[in-house]
Amino acid sequence: MNNNYRLNPWLSSANSYAAGVTFEELMMKYSFKREEILRLAGNESTIGASPKALEAAKEALLSSNYYDEPNCEELMDALIDDFKDSTPHINKLGFVIGNGMDKVIEHILCLSIQAGDTVINFSPTFDFYSFCTLKMGAKVLDLGRDEKDFQPCVKHLAADIDRHETETGSKVKVMFLCTPNNPTGNILSLSEIEDIAKICEEKNIILFIDHAYIEFTDRETFEATKIIHKYPHMVIGYTFSKAYGLAGYRVGYALMHQELKNIYLKYNTPFLCAKPSLKAAKAAIRDSEHFKKIIDNNNNERPKIEQALSELGFKVYKSHTNFILFEISENLDEQKKLAIYEHLDKDVREKDITGAIMEYLFSKGIILRRSKATSDYAIRMTIGTEAENQRVIKALSAI
Ligand SMILES: Cc1ncc(COP(=O)(O)O)c(C=O)c1O
Structure with a gap:
């Protein structure tokens, strides 16, 4: 580290905070308009403020x-x-x-x-x-x-x-x-x-x-x-x-x-x-009415997404929050992996399977958050409205 500034020595090994993919990044990469993008990555509310x-x-x-x-x-x-x-x-x-x-x-x-x-x-x-x-x-x-x-x-x-x-x-x-x-x-x-x-x-x-x-x-x-x-x-x-x-x-x-x-x-x-x-x-x-609307939407949608993701074969972790952590099976056999890659653009086929699925979702205008916290196969999805959640499930069903 250049220490002309007499910085604290421990800062040489510090990493900057990694936030998720932004609207702007996806707009640049896939030429989406902002309103076409669904971001369910930061555990924010898509219903919005009161x-x-x-x-x-x-x-x-x-x-x-x-x-x-x-x-x-x-x-x-x-x-x-x-x-x-x-x-x-x-x-x-x-x-x-x-x-x-x-x-x-x-x-x-x-x-x-x-x-x-x-x-x-x-x-x-x-x-x-x-x-x-x-x-x-x-x-x-x-x-x-x-x-x-x-x-x-x-x-x-x-x-x-x-x-x-x-x-x-x-x-x-x-x-x-x-x-x-x-x-x-x-x-x-x-x-x-x-x-x-x-x-x-x-x-x-x-x-x-x-x-x-x-x-x-x-x-x-x-x-x-x-x-x-x-x-x-x-x-x-x-x-x-x-x-x-x-x-x-x-x-x-x-x-x-x-x-x-x-x-x-x-x-x-x-x-x-x-x-x-x-x-x-x-x-x-x-x-309190608006607050209740956000909480009720979340708590009605959460079991529906948990079930839909389980039915698609993902391992789903029980959530008490406004997001769901799910994992692609580590043991996915080669044939199934190939079948998934079949649905993806050529340039994402070099990525690992989770990275490839994330990129496929990006190409559909959907931002979820990859989570390396539990394994190389985990993705975190913020719970949105019924229509937004359906859009994610539909995109995942296609692969
Ligand atoms: C567990 C947890 N604590 C704190 C925060 C930060 O909250 P704030 O946006 O108020 O800084 C977050 C944001 O994602 C969070 O997930």
Whole structure:
């Protein structure tokens, strides 16, 4: 690495974050118009944002020349109002707002992590945790997940932490637990979360529970808000990017104990979110009808896609989210592979079978996300509307 800039040494091995294929890439490659492309790759909502949220954002544009409140207090209050009935002891707790949940994650790490410290991760999971950790010169202790059901390997958690700290001299400061998990779609029960929380509490480790997809499952049963009041080291992250259809507005938030929130705010970057984004988020919380429309569409479509993909011979993983992970059989015999390649253009025949299928879908204007997290044969599909999902199933049926 050219070090004329006296960069941090660990940055020489850092990779930039890999996002999925964009509309623009496909428009260039296959000459599609934007409206012809179906992107079900980023777990965004294709139904879109609440019209009330868009109206609120438009109104906020009129006062663009003024900063909003430094810590987004108005949205914090609206969130308290939204969570108060389902969250015990909410008076002990508070929200912080970030420029996407990504920014909250980064900020939480900034509070305690120094170069050389350790962050625990259970991969396959959301890549951003390790991306951010490595960017700060910290280490990732990846305890992994069970190969069959993707539950995190926590059977010997306390001993694993002790051994790591003794062997490396590096302190474990933060743990990321994504539930439901991206990209595998599985979820932890509250008692499983609680077992992990107890160990984090004993060892002074911040436990970041990522609930980016919690709205798409039974919140009453699985949401960690029910137990957070008992665990001052617990932080629960949320986002407006998925169930509220506001990915482009970049608003995320997290619930934590007041004491930690006060520390967080002391070091928060002021005026972090754009005013139209904040107003849109607040209006989106209040538009329960639109929210329900997105959730109902997802939860009606999910079993239908799971069934259709299974009938096509894919291995489908049970999902509690707005996406489905499926795999092409590793054992596909040569004859079947050839039959699939028969349907593909010449130039994709050199690719491996998953790459070839992805490229075939691109040529039909469909963007899904290849996931190398579980195997070389996995693809992740965001759940769209009935017509959009049918379009994907029809394209896959043809091969
Ligand atoms: C598990 C998980 N956490 C966090 C995020 C980031 O959310 P945001 O768009 O609010 O930064 C994502 C986005 O895909 C995600 O999948």
